[in-house]
Amino acid sequence: MELIKIRDLHVNIDNKEILKGFDLNINRGEVHAIMGPNGTGKSTLASALVGKPDYEVTKGEVIFKGKDLLEMEIEERALEGLFLAFQYPVEIPGVSMINFMKTVVDARREYRKEEPISPVDFLKLVKRSSELVGISDKMKGRAVNEGFSGGEKKKNEIFQMAMLQPDLAILDELDSGLDIDSLKQVAEAINKLRNENNAFLIITHYQRLLDYIVPDFVHIMNDGKIVKSGDKDLAKELESKGYDDIMGLN
């Protein structure tokens, strides 16, 4: 079943066109990976989809769960089930992880016209999610991302994802800042969260992450659009031949 449809998406930052006609369809149950050299617009795509200010969509459409995503406010997109694991998670001093999560979980339930989560259910959800990702109790008591190491911040993003169970999760350069053991752990968590109802869009520079989270589709991006698509073997091919060679084939 179709989850998101991106058609001819053009995005400007500071009047400079970064995305130049991006197309992609993702169905429920699929994992897509987008690879490409630096500066080709991979992160711009992620930011534009979640509605980051200053990312100006000049052309194209994005239909998410049958609705016009580009018409929605930032929070509406999240409440509808879109999630971005940030490449650089933001530190928020003074706001404790636990209070933040409780507020967010309740905001989602309110959006779906459900009662606030009971303290017992909330704690169960926290326990399950933190065990899955491997974050400590200490981290949960601290302020959001404040003083977290690079790896902890990335784990925290996946913890939040596990808490919120989005329909579509965009993972932006998840592997940067993670050591190999953490990477394996986080990948394993994501594999456990995969099911036929959700989907993942993995943005990565290296093939390494895709050894652990095996994608159904791999797309190569250059100069603001997809230039080649294939299955998981495309990533391996890319690893051995390099971007120049692959893109030269087009």
Added chain:
Amino acid sequence: MIDYYKELFEKNKENLESGLQLEQIRQQGLKDFVRMGFPGNKMEKWKNFSTKSIQKNRYELNSIEERTKLDFFSKLSGLESPNTIIFNNGHCSYDFQIEESKNGVIFGSIKAVLAKYPEKVLKYFNKANKQNLNGFNAMNSAFAQDGFFLYVPENIKIDFPVLVTQNYNIDSYQLINNRNIIVLEDDASCEIVQIESSEVGNKAFANNITESFLGQNAQLTINKLQKYLGNTIVIESSFTKQKSGSNYSCNIATIGGNKLRNDIHVKLEGTNCFANINGGFVLDENNEVDNNVYIDHATPDCDSNQNFKGILDGKSKGAFTGYVLVRQDSQRTNAYQSNNNIVLSEKANISTNPFLEIYADDVKCSHGASIGRLDQNAMFYLRARGLSEEKSKELLLSAFAMEVFKDVTNTKFKEVVSKEIENKLLKD
């Protein structure tokens, strides 16, 4: 206008005195007030606080004593204490006047304690506010009517926080001068929670002084919530003297206020003292709040810390002035000062002024100030998780202001303050 207050004093002399043995202090107060008058904006220490609106009215002395307003308690949600004293318009509710416990603690209306134990009160009255520093302090010395008195003997620790509430609600121009005295003997300790408020229609002007005396190793914590509605004008001056090893912590949450000035004076008179003064203020519309902290490091080996944070919206005006004086012999002093502000509107205004006067050479002093806007990256992060713009803003601002209360151990007080800040922010 000065003549008006001279007349007011003469007219009420008998009434004010009523056997309280304060005549000398009052006469000196009046004399100093006549000499100094109202501070003007040209004075450095008063440049952020105009006294014109006080000078234009002829304030009367208010003498109506009221019973406890029970509905007031419903606003305190969990802060109720077995040691509570309630003031309405500067007068102690006649339900409760004085309480003495077996271990020697005396707590009550200063008027009642003065009548019963004059020597206990007179030993301290005006001993921290010795010089009637400015016209308003002198005015208080001349006209002081009531206030609270707390005496904690040596080695006594009061387990429950003492609760002092003050509410102003008079629809005519009346003058309130409260004088509070807190005495902690050596090794005594206590926490005081003060809830100060006014109703929308209030026109009274309150000019209060609190004098605190900390004995050796004494520990005093003051957690104060100020929530003044309407056109209330308030000047709160405190004078604290600390003996060696004592610890004074003062945390003030200010929710709005038409015209409010906090003057906090601390004199560190013995070695190894610590004074920790924190304030968070949230202002909007035409609110005007002026915070001034004066710390006098008169002895070596003492630490002081000032941390104030402001959030300003609308046309509000805020000010923080922090003075640190390190005298010549006060070696190994550590003094820190910080004032960070978030300004949400073009028309809001904040003035931040650090003053460090250092005569000793082995000293660690630092000060920092900032004026900024909301962190847009943090806003985006919260919204990207599904929180509305309004909720994200409230969460960030509330966390920003609450940071100054991070060391406050009274979680109920923090909950009440956090709720008040939230309400104030969501109202905008």
